[in-house]
Amino acid sequence: MKTKFWKKQVSLLLAGVLFVSAFAGCGSKETDKSGEATPAPTATEAPTATEAPVQEESSEITVTDQAGRTVTLEAPAQKIVSTYYISTATLIALGCEDSLVGIEMKADTRELYKLAAPQLLELPAVGSGKGINVEETAALEPDLVIIPLKLQESAASFEALDIPVFVVNPETQEDFESCVELLAQLCGQEEKGEALLSYYRDSMEQMQALTVDLEDKPLVYLPSGSSYLSTCTSKMYQNDLIEMAGGVNVSADLQEGYWQDISAEQLLEWNPEYMFPVSYAEYTLDDIRQDSALAEMTAVKEDKIYTFPSEIEPWDYPTPSSVLGVLWLTQKLHPDLYSEEEYVEEAKSFYQTFFDIDVTEEQLGL
Numbered sequence: 001m002k003t004k005f006w007k008k009q010v011s012l013l014l015a016g017v018l019f020v021s022a023f024a025g026c027g028s029k030e031t032d033k034s035g036e037a038t039p040a041p042t043a044t045e046a047p048t049a050t051e052a053p054v055q056e057e058s059s060e061i062t063v064t065d066q067a068g069r070t071v072t073l074e075a076p077a078q079k080i081v082s083t084y085y086i087s088t089a090t091l092i093a094l095g096c097e098d099s100l101v102g103i104e105m106k107a108d109t110r111e112l113y114k115l116a117a118p119q120l121l122e123l124p125a126v127g128s129g130k131g132i133n134v135e136e137t138a139a140l141e142p143d144l145v146i147i148p149l150k151l152q153e154s155a156a157s158f159e160a161l162d163i164p165v166f167v168v169n170p171e172t173q174e175d176f177e178s179c180v181e182l183l184a185q186l187c188g189q190e191e192k193g194e195a196l197l198s199y200y201r202d203s204m205e206q207m208q209a210l211t212v213d214l215e216d217k218p219l220v221y222l223p224s225g226s227s228y229l230s231t232c233t234s235k236m237y238q239n240d241l242i243e244m245a246g247g248v249n250v251s252a253d254l255q256e257g258y259w260q261d262i263s264a265e266q267l268l269e270w271n272p273e274y275m276f277p278v279s280y281a282e283y284t285l286d287d288i289r290q291d292s293a294l295a296e297m298t299a300v301k302e303d304k305i306y307t308f309p310s311e312i313e314p315w316d317y318p319t320p321s322s323v324l325g326v327l328w329l330t331q332k333l334h335p336d337l338y339s340e341e342e343y344v345e346e347a348k349s350f351y352q353t354f355f356d357i358d359v360t361e362e363q364l365g366l
Contacts, residue, residue: 059074059075059076060072060073060074060075061073061075061076061185061186061188063166063182063185063186065165065166065167065168065182066149066167066168066169066170066175066178066179066182067149067152067155067167067169069155069165069167071164071165071166071186072164073143073144073164073186074143075143075188076186076187076188076189077099077142077143077144077186077187077188078099078143079099079101079140079141079142079143079144080096080099080100080101080142080143080144080145080146080187081100081101081102081103081126081127081137081140081142081144081145081146082100082102082103082104082146083102083103083104083126083127083128083132083137083145083146083147083148083151084104084129084146084147084148084168085104085110085317085319086148086168086170086179086317086318086319087146087148087168087179087183088100088103088104088107088113088120089112089313089319089320089321090179090180090183090319090320091183091187092112092113092116092117092120092355093192093196093320093354093355094180094183094184094187094189094192094193094196095189095192096187096189097116097117097119097120098119099187100120100123101123101124101140101141101142102123102124102125102126102136102137102140102142103120103123103124103125103126104125104126104127104128105125105127105128106125106128107120107121107123107125108121110313111311111312111313111363112312112313112321112355115312115355115357115359116355116356116357124136124140126140127147127151129148129150129151131151131154132145132147132151132154134154134157134158134161137158137163138158138161138163142163143163143164144163144164144165144166144186145158145163145164145165145166146165146166146167146168146183147165147166147167147168148167148168148169149167149168149169151167152167155167166182166183166186168183170237170318171235171236171237171258171318172235172236172237172240172318173204173237173240173241173244173318175318176237176318176319176322177197177200177201179318180193180196180197180200180320181193181197184196196320196354199323199350199353199354200320200323203323203326203327203346204244204323204326207244207245207246207326207327207330207338208244208246210246210330210334210337210338211245211246211330211333211334211337212246214246214334217246217247217248217333218246218247218248218273218274218333219247219248219250219270219271219272219273219274219298220242220247220248220249220250220272220273220274220275220276220333221249221250221251221267221270221272221274221275221276221299222238222241222242222249222251222275222276222278222308222316223275223276223277223278223281224259224278225278225280225281225282226259226282227261227282227283228275228277228281228283228287228288228291229261229262229263229264229267230259230260230261230262231251231254231259231260231262232249232251232254232258232259232260233251233254233255233256233257233258233259233260234249234251234252234253234254234255235255235257235258236258236259237316237317237318237322238316239251239252241316241322241325241326241329242329244326244330245326245329245330245333245334246330246333246334246337247274247329247333250270250271250272251270264291264293264294267294267297268293268294268296268297271297271298272297272298272299273298273299273302273304274299274304274305274306274332274333275288275297275299275300275304275305275306276305276306276307276308276316276329276332277305277306277307277308278307278308278314278316279307279308279309279310279311279314279365280314281307285305285307288300288305289303289305306332307365308325308328308329309324309325309328309364309365310324310328310363310364310365311362311363311364311365312351312359312363312364315328320354321350321351323350324346324347324350324364327343327346327347328343328347328364328365330343331343340366344361344364344366347359347364348364
């Protein structure tokens with residue numbers, strides 16, 4: 001269009017009319033030195049308007065953590081300190097292990113780290129469930145620090161240093177799913193987060209569909225690691241896990257706190273058909289079998305007492321692998337509906353997909 005216009009200008013010059021053109025806009029007129037107006041170019045001849053510069057989208061991320069705090073990052077986290085096993089394991093599943101610059105203590109006891117991310121064992125251990133070393137953590141220059149709810153008071157110390165802190169509290173199924181989603185956002189791994197959650201939800205739905213129409217579901221008791229006369233309340237993920245596997249948690253009516261002590265008399269009154277001590281228990285299965293106070297309990301009489309796996313990591317924790325805890329528990333409670341072969345195949349596929357490791361049946365608790 002500009003070419004046509006300039007051809008007209010050349011024609012006028014050849015005709016002997018000397019003028020200087022000036023453009024003030026699409027609706028402007030051109031005036032020659034004699035003061036005569038020259039018609040402005042038609043719409044088809046108008047010069048292309050200058051396009052406004054495209055503004056880059058902000059990479060800032062703002063979320064609400066699981067303590068109700070607002071957390072803002074200028075960009076996805078690249079240097080992360082995680083002082084909680086649950087968040088560290090989740091970060092590995094999201095493919096963020098190389099972004100970690102500091103982790104929780106006792107990492108050398110985590111078989112999952114040894115198999116899936118051995119480089120983590122060389123990182124500074126700056127915290128635990130009892131506390132976090134603010135000075136050592138700050139020296140790592142992280143752009144995100146992740147702490148459990150019990151260490152929430154430490155957040156103020158990091159905020160004073162302008163270091164963002166994300167508080168996690170994945171104690172229920174819903175909170176665990178939210179934790180995964182939020183961590184994926186903060187690390188710029190939304191696609192991997194959605195893949196993990198989709199697998200998790202699909203597996204849960206599959207197990208629930210197998211048992212939803214059962215009229216008589218088995219009574220289940222899941223004791224804590226410290227004592228077999230301490231158990232989960234309805235507020236804990238373990239309660240959700242039992243229900244998703246088609247069982248009835250005998251301690252579901254307990255409402256106070258997370259783990260609650262009970263008496264042998266109360267356990268006998270509940271009379272669970274199955275008992276599943278955790279893999280990190282401070283007691284043995286024989287301790288339970290040989291306790292005369294529990295001799296008449298159905299789970300003891302029928303010897304349906306099993307250690308909740310696995311050798312790699314505890315599956316009763318609200319971590320990515322807890323989905324395998326549901327599969328394993330469903331298989332134990334309902335072997336006629338979900339076979340051991342199916343469970344083993346799915347568990348091996350899970351670790352290969354989300355942790356890039358091959359596992360044995362022994363590691364899966366068989």
